[in-house]
């Protein structure tokens with residue numbers, strides 16, 4: 001197989017050429033999260049000839065993922081996302097190195113996950129992990145590309161430590177648990193993560209090629225075609241890039257999970273205690289399962305699992321002893 005032929009259409013581009021292709025071949029990238037954003041961006045980067053790609057994701061493929069997570073098919077249901085994606089990607093490009101990790105990303109392993117990487121790509125749907133990526137990337141001066149998509153809109157921004165504003169310059173602190181919509185509560189059209197992840201992948205190439213990158217927060221709604229470029233200012237008092245106070249990396253702000261022995265249940269205490277409106281949460285959840293509100297607890301049942309959610313966000317999930325599964329369920333249905 002002729003390697004040059006593989007990339008010939010890319011090398012023809014005046015923005016890349018042979019020198020650029022060689023640089024990409026020597027580059028290291030990690031894609032954190034392998035859902036709708038992660039599968040598309042990993043697919044593009046593998047085909048572009050990035051020399052080394054690491055993929056990390058904790059989740060298992062479900063039927064409802066197939067609508068938008070374009071490396072997976074019906075035979076993959078029940079398998080881990082990261083390893084399944086890696087196997088598909090190896091068939092697409094056997095000239096590069098692909099590593100996968102089936103694990104949760106947390107304050108204990110994030111520095112290992114991004115170690116020796118030239119750029120970090122956000123394929124998550126989780127605010128807590130984004131704050132963690134931001135802390136670790138600013139601390140180690142590694143560029144990262146933020147991306148998010150929900151319903152029909154999405155956003156992306158490049159964070160180049162010490163040059164551009166960081167994620168906490170945009171969003172100062174972790175939103176309250178239960179305050180944000182999630183793809184599992186309000187849905188997502190498959191084309192919007194497709195577009196956002198294509199922008200993320202392109203920006204990653206530009207970062208690797210040391211080209212001028214976009215410095216704005218980009219927002220796009222594919223239904224209305226509203227597009228905004230929002231100028232973000234670096235905040236001098238930013239806890240992360242201003243004061244180097246890495247609260248998420250240092251676990252001052254973290255989720256706490258406790259196994260409730262023998263009961264097949266996990267208790268989750270969110271990183272930031274909210275005051276949850278049971279009425280608003282019930283409105284989101286009643287389309288997805290049985291909801292019952294008691295004075296102090298909101299009970300939500302889906303096949304196999306029962307959630308007991310308290311007003312401060314503390315939640316007991318019955319039906320699993322696996323902390324990774326409990327974290328995923330919490331992020332999906334309560335939302336961080």
Ligand SMILES: [Zn+2]
Pocket residue numbers: 165166167168169170234235238239240241242
């Ligand atoms: Zn900042």
